[in-house]
Amino acid sequence: xxxxxxxxxxxxxxxxxxxxxxxxxxxxxxxxxxxxxxxxxxxxxxxxxxxxxxxxxxxxxxxxxxxxxxxxxxxxxxxxxxxxxxxxxxxxxxxxxxxxxxxxxxxxxxxxxxxxxxxxxxxxxxxxxxxxxxxxxxxxxxxxxxxxxxxxxxxxxxxxxxxxxxxxxxxxxxxxxxxxxxxxxxxxxxxxxxxxxxxxxxxxxxxxxxxxxxxxxxxxxxxxxxxxxxxxxxxxxxxxxxxxxxxxxxxxxxxxxxxxxxxxxxxxxxxxxxxxxxxxxxxxxxxxxxxxxxxxxxxxxxxxxxxxxxxxxxxxxxxxxxxxxxxxxxxxxxxxxxxxxxxxxxxxxxxxxxxxxxxxxxxxxxxxxxxxxxxxxxxxxxxxxxxxxxxxxxxxxxxxxxxxxxxxxxxxxxxxxxxxxxxxxxxxxxxxxxxxxxxxxxxxxxxxxxxxxxxxxxxxxxxxxxxxxxxxxxxxxxxxxxxxxxxxxxxxxxxxxxxxxxxxxxxxxxxxxxxxxxxxxxxxxxxxxxxxxxxxxxxxxxxxxxxxxxxxxxxxxxxxxxxxxxxxxxxxxxxxxxxxxxxxxxxxxxxxxxxxxxxxxxxxxxxxxxxxxxxxxxxxxxxxxxxxxxxxxxxxxxxxxxxxxxxxxxxxxxxxxxxxxxxxxxxxxxxxxxxxxxxxxxxxxxxxxxxxxxxxxxxxxxxxxxxxxxxxxxxxxxxxxxxxxxxxxxxxxxxxxxxxxxxxxxxxxxxxxxxxxxxxxxxxxxxxxxxxxxxxxxxxxxxxxxxxxxxxxxxxxxxxxxxxxxxxxxxxxxxxxxxxxxxxx
RNA sequence: GCCGAAGUGGCGAAAUGGCAGACGCGGAGCACUCAAAAUGCUUUUCCGAAAGGAGUGCGGGUUCAAGUCCCGCCUUCGGCACCA
Numbered sequence: 042x043x044x045x046x047x048x049x050x051x052x053x054x055x056x057x058x059x060x061x062x063x064x065x066x067x068x069x070x071x072x073x074x075x076x077x078x079x080x081x082x083x084x085x086x087x088x089x090x091x092x093x094x095x096x097x098x099x100x101x102x103x104x105x106x107x108x109x110x111x112x113x114x115x116x117x118x119x120x121x122x123x124x125x126x127x128x129x130x131x132x133x134x135x136x137x138x139x140x141x142x143x144x145x146x147x148x149x150x151x152x153x154x155x156x157x158x159x160x161x162x163x164x165x166x167x168x169x170x171x172x173x174x175x176x177x178x179x180x181x182x183x184x185x186x187x188x189x190x191x192x193x194x195x196x197x198x199x200x201x202x203x204x205x206x207x208x209x210x211x212x213x214x215x216x217x218x219x220x221x222x223x224x225x226x227x228x229x230x231x232x233x234x235x236x237x238x239x240x241x242x243x244x245x246x247x248x249x250x251x252x253x254x255x256x257x258x259x260x261x262x263x264x265x266x267x268x269x270x271x272x273x274x275x276x277x278x279x280x281x282x283x284x285x286x287x288x289x290x291x292x293x294x295x296x297x298x299x300x301x302x303x304x305x306x307x308x309x310x311x312x313x314x315x316x317x318x319x320x321x322x323x324x325x326x327x328x329x330x331x332x333x334x335x336x337x338x339x340x341x342x343x344x345x346x347x348x349x350x351x352x353x354x355x356x357x358x359x360x361x362x363x364x365x366x367x368x369x370x371x372x373x374x375x376x377x378x379x380x381x382x383x384x385x386x387x388x389x390x391x392x393x394x395x396x397x398x399x400x401x402x403x404x405x406x407x408x409x410x411x412x413x414x415x416x417x418x419x420x421x422x423x424x425x426x427x428x429x430x431x432x433x434x435x436x437x438x439x440x441x442x443x444x445x446x447x448x449x450x451x452x453x454x455x456x457x458x459x460x461x462x463x464x465x466x467x468x469x470x471x472x473x474x475x476x477x478x479x480x481x482x483x484x485x486x487x488x489x490x491x492x493x494x495x496x497x498x499x500x501x502x503x504x505x506x507x508x509x510x511x512x513x514x515x516x517x518x519x520x521x522x523x524x525x526x527x528x529x530x531x532x533x534x535x536x537x538x539x540x541x542x543x544x545x546x547x548x549x550x551x552x553x554x555x556x557x558x559x560x561x562x563x564x565x566x567x568x569x570x571x572x573x574x575x576x577x578x579x580x581x582x583x584x585x586x587x588x589x590x591x592x593x594x595x596x597x598x599x600x601x602x603x604x605x606x607x608x609x610x611x612x613x614x615x616x617x618x619x620x621x622x623x624x625x626x627x628x629x630x631x632x633x634x635x636x637x638x639x640x641x642x643x644x645x646x647x648x649x650x651x652x653x654x655x656x657x658x659x660x661x662x663x664x665x666x667x668x669x670x671x672x673x674x675x676x677x678x679x680x681x682x683x684x685x686x687x688x689x690x691x692x693x694x695x696x697x698x699x700x701x702x703x704x705x706x707x708x709x710x711x712x713x714x715x716x717x718x719x720x721x722x723x724x725x726x727x728x729x730x731x732x733x734x735x736x737x738x739x740x741x742x743x744x745x746x747x748x749x750x751x752x753x754x755x756x757x758x759x760x761x762x763x764x765x766x767x768x769x770x771x772x773x774x775x776x777x778x779x780x781x782x783x784x785x786x787x788x789x790x791x792x793x794x795x796x797x798x799x800x801x802x803x804x805x806x807x808x809x810x811x812x813x814x815x816x817x818x819x820x821x822x823x824x825x826x827x828x829x830x831x832x833x834x835x836x837x838x839x840x841x842x843x844x845x846x847x848x849x850x851x852x853x854x855x856x857x858x859x860x861x862x863x864x865x866x
Numbered sequence: 867g868c869c870g871a872a873g874u875g876g877c878g879a880a881a882u883g884g885c886a887g888a889c890g891c892g893g894a895g896c897a898c899u900c901a902a903a904a905u906g907c908u909u910u911u912c913c914g915a916a917a918g919g920a921g922u923g924c925g926g927g928u929u930c931a932a933g934u935c936c937c938g939c940c941u942u943c944g945g946c947a948c949c950a
Contacts, residue, residue, distance in 0.1 A: 269868090269870090274950085375948095376948085378950075383950065396950075660878085
């Protein structure tokens with residue numbers, strides 16, 4: 042058989058042949074003038090350039106490419122850009138470790154990744170590329186910061202932040218893993234610092250409510266994670282008069298119905314209110330409190346996370362007056378109340394709240410039931426009751442249900458001017474300051490006379506100074522402070538001596554709007570062109586890992602809403618559809634060098650070829666599921682590709698042949714495939730789509746070897762559609778098949794043949810006969826058979842009569858032409 | 867603790883309430899070959915020689931009919947977690 046090299050499927054030769062031709066052809070350029078195709082925007086989450094591409098990238102880009110290439114072959118002008126999220130800690134850490142400039146490390150890695158992406162045949166538009174560490178990009182971060190600042194959405198405040206005592210740096214929430222620093226495993230503590238924030242909380246309601254508009258188009262898991270993260274709760278603000286204090290203290294509660302059951306009040310130990318209350322107390326109390334506060338400040342997440350933790354706190358010596366019954370409530374300071382949620386103070390109802398109950402037990406405080414849930418009195422049963430019930434011991438609320446009591450209490454508080462309905466969010470404002478070098482400088486100048494002064498727009502960008510001569514090692518303040526020439530400037534307002542803000546922005550700022558920058562990535566006059574935004578945005582299809590399910594997506598949604606309100610875009614959600622691909626594992630766990638289960642992408646590509654690796658990613662299972670590389674078979678994928686390729690090699694008919702004269706059965710297989718394949722891709726069932734290609738290939742193989750033969754036009758028709766469909770998964774093989782079939786390069790632009798419905802009309806169908814739901818017989822029947830005729834046929838069947846035996850027939854269900862079910866008594 | 871998702875052959879997985887296991891991996895066998903590789907074909911849920919029976923985590927229910935819908939469990943995974 043294999044007497045000539047022409048018959049061999051040579052992966053390396055095919056890859057080498059087509060790459061330069063595609064460079065010339067540029068099939069995925071999306072900005073061609075006069076292009077009238079309808080548009081689509083497909084976006085893969087951009088990579089961090091930490092080294093060469095790995096298996097995870099290979100999966101993500103394989104799947105994103107299936108979608109992007111599919112829409113091109115459906116006749117769309119698809120914008121599928123790529124960039125690099127290139128600011129951030131890893132570059133800086135690598136630089137410190139090896140004594141390099143983070144810039145060089147970063148741009149070397151970008152060059153390597155870019156070259157790997159080309160080899161991997163990603164369908165990116167190489168005219169639309171961005172790198173967030175380029176000043177042409179991050180100047181617009183600065184511009185956006187100033188837009189936010191003008192709107193009061195960027196502000197500075199003092200707050201407690203995560204602090205790694207070993208690295209001497211502030212850490213983002215996501216860099217604290219199980220209470221430990223993700224890099225050095227030191228126990229993370231808190232430190233009070235003045236930092237920049239974005240006011241995400243102002244958009245909390247919209248960020249939550251608009252999730253409803255994404256229902257069905259985003260994974261429900263992501264929607265629920267976002268809802269959880271935002272965490273809106275409804276309740277009431279209640280004012281408590283404090284003895285010896287002019288101003289009342291407001292507390293937030295979701296259970297205003299239990300106000301009669303409040304037996305004490307608790308303020309967050311680290312809140313200003315606690316200190317103030319204690320100040321008006323005895324010296325003994327002050328000493329005890331000071332000691333306690335010290336303890337709280339030293340506590341860390343490890344202790345906080347322990348579930349069996351005992352409640353701690355100190356009595357402040359002060360009292361609050363319950364607005365509904367005038368009772369004197371002792372005020373305690375404790376760390377189980379958070380300073381930055383609600384008002385940093387609570388009314389404690391130990392009978393109906395687990396935490397208040399635990400606290401009351403620890404300090405022997407009274408417990409009074411005010412909701413009878415039927416479980417008994419918490420004092421006797423030994424646990425608080427939190428469910429539905431009937432109000433007792435609550436004056437005018439007695440006898441009401443929980444929800445009625447909540448409404449009634451809120452209206453009477455409102456009438457009395459002692460409270461009002463309120464809501465709260467778990468979501469906090471976004472801390473964006475980083476005391477790090479490798480990021481976007483915050484465009485603010487601090488002047489002794491004028492205070493915070495925004496850098497004037499015409500002075501942007503504030504370019505990051507060279508790392509040369511700077512001490513990048515962590516020391517609690519930004520390395521930029523060491524760049525004296527850069528830091529010391531004259532105040533734009535008064536001209537006096539002033540200094541630049543030395544902090545840089547969280548890199549999540551960079552990724553919060555990059556999808557808009559792709560619209561006009563080279564513009565030096567605007568962040569993005571609003572006209573281009575009208576044409577392309579929002580993103581039709583976003584593809585990326587579920588690791589970004591909360592922060593990145595939430596921040597991008599926030600930016601989009603702000604830009605909408607500022608009039609720069611006319612939509613409020615950035616990503617219309619979202620696909621989260623799973624992870625690539627090896628032997629059940631995430632790959633890592635230390636675990637010894639690292640699979641190198643470049644090795645896999647060398648061994649099996651680009652196409653086989655891409656196909657394996659798509660065929661492994663549903664895209665959102667994890668892939669265990671030990672369970673899949675890139676070798677099998679390569680074998681299939683060779684089998685498919687041979688079809689094109691075997692076809693002998695000319696491309697001018699009329700397919701209409703081809704074998705009907707083979708044509709039917711091809712057109713059935715065409716009917717189903719698109720739906721599989723559009724519903725992200727890539728594995729099923731690949732299976733359908735395999736089925737068609739099997740039909741064609743048989744047709745050539747033992748059927749109508751290689752010369753039949755139907756075989757050519759089928760092979761051409763196989764080549765087009767394979768182009769989504771295995772672009773090199775597909776292009777080579779296309780060429781073997783006699784076409785000019787560019788299978789990626791070849792649109793699928795229209796489905797010929799007339800080929801799909803069935804004249805007969807297999808009917809099944811069940812007895813009591815069990816399959817007993819099947820036979821071919823005409824599609825238009827009547828119910829009566831089908832039932833008669835079923836009754837004649839020997840297998841059926843046997844199964845019925847001497848049982849009496851109770852009911853016969855006929856669904857002509859497909860099914861008869863005979864139910865016996 | 868709260869919220870969510872998922873449990874189907876030896877393995878990855880298919881299946882608008884209507885033939886469970888498509889497609890593939892792995893296994894077995896056959897053809898071609900001196901032989902091997904490659905390729906092609908056949909077979910492969912379990913029990914059973916067969917007839918037949920059982921079977922989609924467990925227990926119920928709805929239905930003529932349930933992997934699919936409902937109720938209650940179990941297990942695994944993910945997210946949040948002193949958020950009042």
